Amino acid sequence: MLLHRARLLDLHTGVPGFPCDIMIRGDRVESVHPVGGETVGGPDVEVIDLAGRLVIPGLWDQHVHAGQWALASRRLKVSQTARPEEILAEIAAQLDAIADSDGDGIIQGFGLRASRWPANPSAADLDAVTGARPVAIVSADLHSTWCNTAALERLGMSDRPGFLTEADSFTAQIRLAQVSPRTLDRWLDECCRAAAARGVVGIRDMEFSSSTDLWLARQAAGRCPMWVQVAVYPARLQEASGRHLATGQSAAAGSMVEMGPLKIIVDGSISSRSAWCRKPYQGAVGPQRNGVDSIPPEELESLMTRARAAGLRPAVHAIGNLAVHTVLDAFARTGAAGTLEHAQLVDDADLPRFAELGVAASIQPAHLVDDRDTTDVVWADQPHLSFRYRDLLDAGARLLMGSDAPVSPVDPWLAIRVAVERTADRRPGWHLDQAITLSEALLASTGGVSAVRPGGRADLVALDVDPFTTHGEELGSTLATLTIAGGLISHSML
Template sequence: MSVLVLSNARLLQSEELVDVVVTDARVSAIVPAGTTIVEARRRIDLGGRIVAPGLWDEHLHFTQWTIQQSRLDLTATTSAADVLDKVRQGLGAFQGEFLSGYGFRDGTWPEPPTLAGLDAVTGAVPVVLISGDLHCAWMNTAAAGRLGAEPDEFGLVRESAWFEAGRALVQAAPPTLAQYRAAAQAAAARGVVGVVEFENEDNITDWPARAAQGVDSLRVEVAVWPQRMPKAIADGYRTGDVLDEQGLITMGRLKVVVDGSLNTRTALCWEPYPGLEHDLVHGCGVATVTPAHLRELLVQARDHGVQAAVHAIGDRANSEVIGVFGELGMPGTIEHAQLVDEADFARFAELDLVASIQPEHAMDDRDVADRHWAGRTGRAFAYGSLHRAGATLRLGSDAPVAPLDPWFAIAAATSRSRDGRDAWHPEQCLPLDVALASSMRGRLRPEVGDVADLVVLDADPFTVGPDELRRMPVAATLVGGRFTHDRLGAGADA
């Protein structure tokens, strides 16, 4: 039996000092400080530090996040000309099969990108530049030929066509195990104990293999996309099944993408985007999966014990997805829920639907929303409205769209501000306790019997401002009582 005592700890929203006892990977006792009598392998004096449930990132793309660290950084660009300048600089040090970049947001550019402009700068070097929302890429003719893609006159490949080409791009230069380990350890250093993986890959096979090879700092719930669903069903996988020997990897949900994104102007809305009023096909966005097809997919999942998570960003997409869940009488998760019709907020709670949201997106996209959803932004990224309507919220990053750091999401959700700007629709702020609990799977405090997935904080989130929240100092992170991050000097002996 292994016993660890975290002594002189504080729980969130409490000044009382307690001892948290961890026995064989579970919280076995929480008692007033100094009253534990159990023989402990290791007793660590936390000196009043906060102990809380470990944090989860409820939506990310781990491979894309890992690769993003080595791609050309386009996040600060504000025009096509800016991007081309970055590409010129990158070409000087180019090695490998593709020059790839990440992070441009063309929704507010003064002029659109062009295929001819990118070709003129890059020549025969295959170049793929990925948008900050992951829903399109600006690529040159050389890259399109290598990836079997067909860019339009802007050089853009969007939505499903880009998802296919993007997988081929990853396969040409996949991350190393060392890179995966480093990314997982960096997340643990921010208090993350688990993530929900929505990468469009064979996650059921890939993640247990990674965990066995030392990518073991996090719990990972793995999603399956529709094209892999028949095999998952045939193999007997159900949501919650443990997939690896360490118990770190579990089967998650069916992931279905029914529309696009705001920046790419493909999120499916009831009203057209500015300048696209006469486009009767794509003026209001793109439906990548029809309600009828979605219904078929959800029935298949439900009948085989697999829960569902559906990407819906535009208000029409959200209305239609909510409608399908309601018709089937099944619970589920709606990923993003960025623009919601006023009549639909209450339906989340009524139908037991979780709103899986990424608050940092509101900070990244506020200017794009003001431009392309003008007159509707009071119900865009409307986390306050969802909370007041009784919806269950879960917070994530959608990394690499936003950094894999839950404190960014918590700060954005509670302040609706970043970089010194005024709060954007402050009526949509979440209370801090709600944002924290939504990052801790619903609870602010560990309880006896819990698996010991814990975070130790050097500061109290309730006593700091938004900027300090983003920099929240994390002293230690434990997964199943095992230290995955340790600035206390205790992990080796615990």
């Protein structure tokens, strides 16, 4: 494949190059020549004319829960305060964006609160906006589920009224959670294609029940064309060690599926006040007043030692500053190298240890938008320790970016915008002294690759706009014109 008239954008400098021809063979960039120079290719080579568009290296999402991402993609958002007629309008507005479901797939909404509604709505009310597509909306407290006629049929509950309550609602929810692997794969494929439209060429899948075999089967069926590094959890460390696949190694010759890290979870989250912190949460008492430490340090070190022996790099979830400190200690003692996932609250003394120990900080900037209000309350007395991307970079840490989807969307441009502007809504940037530059944010999205070069992997994205000249909403909604992952076109608007 020959990409004609491409202008390579160097992410270090932000300066686009002169038009060139990029020759791709297999999953590699074979050569890059100025246009009009040496003739490359031949009559059998597919030529794509980029007409001077900018080309950057492919973007990654380093933290995705793939199965949950696929399920959540079918979940419509419903306001908790909405009345039935408002919910119908919300559903109608979102339904178009969801491709038709098949098999056992029921489109699901979540979050309604019916306690103050004068009467229960009917299946026919919902049919009026959904037509024959099966839709079920679960209430925020799970005690009711509003189904249309098609959903009642799929659930085998056609003899019930459309607004299911109590036992009927719980029965419906158990059935709603059962999606066949085939349907889930189809949804996941749509998610991956939407991600490719944002320039994503690879993800690290942190799903608990995922496996390289599952992904190999998906890709053999032509689905989800992107690089996938599949994490394993401690419960399957023994089995993974037996396969003699190191992190980053291909799971099958010629495939895009690779062994991922060993994922270990050390603490909780900010919103549930379970991130493990030096200071107790305000007003909290009892043994968990500092959050939750899910694993004793000796066990953590033993797992990391075993992982290291098996060639697996640990990816350790640590959000609170005590969790971060403990995990860095474990990296130091075991000599393992890997990633520290989230790193939302970091002490000054721990900042330089990331670089010293070869531990990358795998961050999810979009969390900052969702968590800033909670952080202002929960960590009010230590805001300077939160989401400190600037300090991490200045201390030499390597940053990698992701979404923790479905917690935030698989959208590197949202992450990039937030890392640079510390906001993605109308509020001013939050602690702007911790903002990083666009160049730094892009490099954290490409895994450190600054430009498409001969000999490198053919993972690249063509853009209509120059990200270095955009900002705000425009930067955050950047779309790829063409995405190539491993030499394959995974998205094209040409």
